[in-house]
Amino acid sequence: MAEEGQVISCHTVESWNEQLQKGIAAKKLIVVDFTASWCPPCKLMSPILSELAKKLPAVIFLKVDVDELKSVAEEWAVEAMPTFVLTKEGKVLERIVGAKKDELQLN
Numbered sequence: 001m002a003e004e005g006q007v008i009s010c011h012t013v014e015s016w017n018e019q020l021q022k023g024i025a026a027k028k029l030i031v032v033d034f035t036a037s038w039c040p041p042c043k044l045m046s047p048i049l050s051e052l053a054k055k056l057p058a059v060i061f062l063k064v065d066v067d068e069l070k071s072v073a074e075e076w077a078v079e080a081m082p083t084f085v086l087t088k089e090g091k092v093l094e095r096i097v098g099a100k101k102d103e104l105q106l107n
């Protein structure tokens with residue numbers, strides 16, 4: 001398990017499911033960053049997400065590379081990068097598509 005206050009990268013479907021289930025069981029807000037290594041706006045958002053993770057240790061931040069985990073991206077209907085999905089207890093609360101750091105301020 002990753003330390004609180006950091007972004008957890010999921011490289012397998014198993015690790016994705018495990019992290020998601022842990023967050024649901026803990027009833028925590030989960031912020032999922034659907035990203036791609038070739039995406040300039042994704043690279044722009046990466047340090048912003050890391051800062052948010054440090055500021056909000058009670059929130060779980062997960063990162064999914066859409067090329068690495070295509071099935072997860074398809075399951076979550078991700079069509080553009082970056083896409084941020086805010087979810088809690090298995091329900092999607094909000095979707096933010098694009099590098100919109102102002103919308104991602106979780107106050």
